[in-house]
Amino acid sequence: MNTPRDRARPLRIIVIGGGVGGLSLAQGLRRAGVDDVVVYERDDSPRGRMQGYRLRISPEGERALRECLPHRAQDLLTATSNVRHEQGLAAYDERLTPQWAPEFDDSRGDAPDKVDAVDRVTLRRILLAGLDGVVRFGERFTHFERAGGKVVAHFAGGGSDTGDVLVAADGANSQVRAQSRPAYRALDLGVRAILSRTPRAGAIEAGLPEVLRDRFVNVTGSNGLRLALMPMVFRTPPRKAAERLWPGLEFDETEDYYMSVFSVHRDVLRLPDSAFFAMTGEELRDLVLERTTDWHPDLRGVFAHAEAAETYPLALRVTTPVEPWEPGDVIPLGDAAHTMPPTGGVGANTALRDAASLCRALASVTRGERSLPDAVAEYQREMVKYATEATEMSLKIAKWSMRKIDLTEGNLPRT
Numbered sequence: 001m002n003t004p005r006d007r008a009r010p011l012r013i014i015v016i017g018g019g020v021g022g023l024s025l026a027q028g029l030r031r032a033g034v035d036d037v038v039v040y041e042r043d044d045s046p047r048g049r050m051q052g053y054r055l056r057i058s059p060e061g062e063r064a065l066r067e068c069l070p071h072r073a074q075d076l077l078t079a080t081s082n083v084r085h086e087q088g089l090a091a092y093d094e095r096l097t098p099q100w101a102p103e104f105d106d107s108r109g110d111a112p113d114k115v116d117a118v119d120r121v122t123l124r125r126i127l128l129a130g131l132d133g134v135v136r137f138g139e140r141f142t143h144f145e146r147a148g149g150k151v152v153a154h155f156a157g158g159g160s161d162t163g164d165v166l167v168a169a170d171g172a173n174s175q176v177r178a179q180s181r182p183a184y185r186a187l188d189l190g191v192r193a194i195l196s197r198t199p200r201a202g203a204i205e206a207g208l209p210e211v212l213r214d215r216f217v218n219v220t221g222s223n224g225l226r227l228a229l230m231p232m233v234f235r236t237p238p239r240k241a242a243e244r245l246w247p248g249l250e251f252d253e254t255e256d257y258y259m260s261v262f263s264v265h266r267d268v269l270r271l272p273d274s275a276f277f278a279m280t281g282e283e284l285r286d287l288v289l290e291r292t293t294d295w296h297p298d299l300r301g302v303f304a305h306a307e308a309a310e311t312y313p314l315a316l317r318v319t320t321p322v323e324p325w326e327p328g329d330v331i332p333l334g335d336a337a338h339t340m341p342p343t344g345g346v347g348a349n350t351a352l353r354d355a356a357s358l359c360r361a362l363a364s365v366t367r368g369e370r371s372l373p374d375a376v377a378e379y380q381r382e383m384v385k386y387a388t389e390a391t392e393m394s395l396k397i398a399k400w401s402m403r404k405i406d407l408t409e410g411n412l413p414r415t
C-alpha cells in the first residue's frame with residue numbers, strides 16, 4: 001500500500017513579491033522544513049519604497065505571524081510593536097467635538113505581550129531576518145509560462161526560474177493576476193487619500209491634545225474630508241530591541257510617529273487624478289492644510305509637521321467578489337487575491353492568514369498527505385470565506401466614513 005511517505009512530493013516554490021504575505025509564507029515554509037523556496041522582489045533592497053506607516057495587527061494576523069515566524073523573530077516583533085493603549089476608535093468632528101464611532105472586538109483582551117500594531121518597515125525587516133539567500137531583490141516579474149509540467153517565471157532583467165508552484169504575492173497590482181485572470185481587476189471606490197507621517201514629538205509640540213495622543217482617532221470634517229490618526233509608539237526602538245534579541249540584525253534609527261490618512265471623495269476633491277497623483281509630498285501636505293482651514297488648530301498642527309518625504313497619494317480600491325483561482329500551480333495570496341480598502345485595517349492581516357494557511361497546505365503536499373490541486377482548492381475555499389468577510393467589513397467602514405461611495409453594482413470603474 002502507498003503510504004504518505006511514498007507519496008511525499010518535494011516542491012520548488014517560487015514566490016513573487018516580498019511583501020507582508022510573501023515573506024511570511026517563506027518564513028513559514030522554512031519553519032515547516034520546506035526549504036526549496038525562493039522569493040523574487042522588484043525592490044532593489046530591503047529598504048525598498050519606505051512607506052513607513054503602521055499596520056494594525058488583528059488577533060488572526062498575530063496568530064498567523066506567530067505560526068510562521070521562528071521564536072526569536074516573534075520576540076523581536078513583540079518588543080518593537082506599538083505600546084498598547086485603549087481599545088477602539090475615538091471619533092470627533094473637525095472642531096474636536098466627540099462623535100459616535102463603531103467598536104472593534106479584540107479577543108486577546110489585555111494580554112501583556114499582544115501585538116496590536118507594528119511599523120511596516122520594521123515588520124518587513126523582521127520578516128526578512130534569516131532569509132538570506134532566499135529573497136532575490138531587484139527582480140521584477142513579467143510573466144510565466146508552463147513547460148514540462150513545471151511553471152517558469154520570467155523577470156524584467158531577462159532571467160527566469162522554474163518551479164512546481166508559483167505564488168502570486170505581488171500585491172494589489174499583481175502582474176501574476178493580470179496574466180492569469182485579466183478580467184479580475186480592482187474597482188475604484190472613488191476615494192482619494194493622502195497618507196503621511198508626523199513625528200510624535202512634533203505633533204505633541206504642535207499642540208495635539210492629550211486625549212488624542214494615544215488612540216486611534218477618526219475626524220469627520222463638514223467639508224467632506226476625513227482624517228484617521230494613529231499612534232505608533234515603539235515598546236522598544238527596533239535597534240535597541242535587536243541589540244538584545246538578535247545582535248547583528250540591522251535596523252534604521254526610528255522614532256515614534258503618528259500616521260495620518262486624509263480621505264476625500266473625488267467629487268469633493270475636484271482634482272483630476274493626473275494632477276493628484278503627480279503631487280509631491282510638500283504639495284500634498286499643502287493641499288491638506290488648504291482644505292482644513294476651518295479645522296481645530298490643534299489638529300492642523302499635526303499635518304503642518306508631517307514629513308513631506310513620507311507623504312503619498314493613494315486611491316482606495318477593492319476586488320469584489322473574492323474569487324478562487326483555478327486550483328493548480330499558480331496560487332494567489334494577499335492583495336493579489338483580495339484587495340480591500342485600508343479602512344478595516346485587515347488587508348495585511350488577511351494576507352498573513354493566507355500565508356499561514358497556504359504554508360500548511362503546501363507542507364502537507366510535500367509530506368505526501370494530499371495532492372497539490374486538493375490542497376490548493378481547500379486553501380482557497382477557506383480564504384474566499386474569510387477574505388470576503390474582511391472585504392465586506394472594510395467596505396462597510398469605508399461607506400460609514402465616506403457616504404459618497406456608491407457601491408451599486410456596475411457603478412464603480414475597474415482599474
Ligand SMILES: Cc1cc2nc3c(=O)[nH]c(=O)nc-3n(C[C@H](O)[C@H](O)[C@H](O)COP(=O)(O)OP(=O)(O)OC[C@H]3O[C@@H](n4cnc5c(N)ncnc54)[C@H](O)[C@@H]3O)c2cc1C
Nearest residue numbers: 017019020021042056141170171334335345346347348349
Ligand atoms: C494606508 C494603508 C494603511 C493600511 N493599514 C493596514 C492595517 O492597519 N492593517 C492591515 O491589515 N492592512 C493594512 N493595509 C493593507 C496592507 O498594507 C496590505 O493589505 C498588505 O500589504 C498586503 O500584503 P501583500 O503581501 O499581499 O502585498 P504587499 O505587502 O503590497 O507586497 C507585495 C510585494 O510585491 C512586490 N511586487 C509587486 N509587483 C512585483 C513584480 N512584478 N515583481 C516582483 N515583485 C513585485 C512589491 O514590491 C511588494 O513588496 C493598509 C494599506 C494602506 C495603503
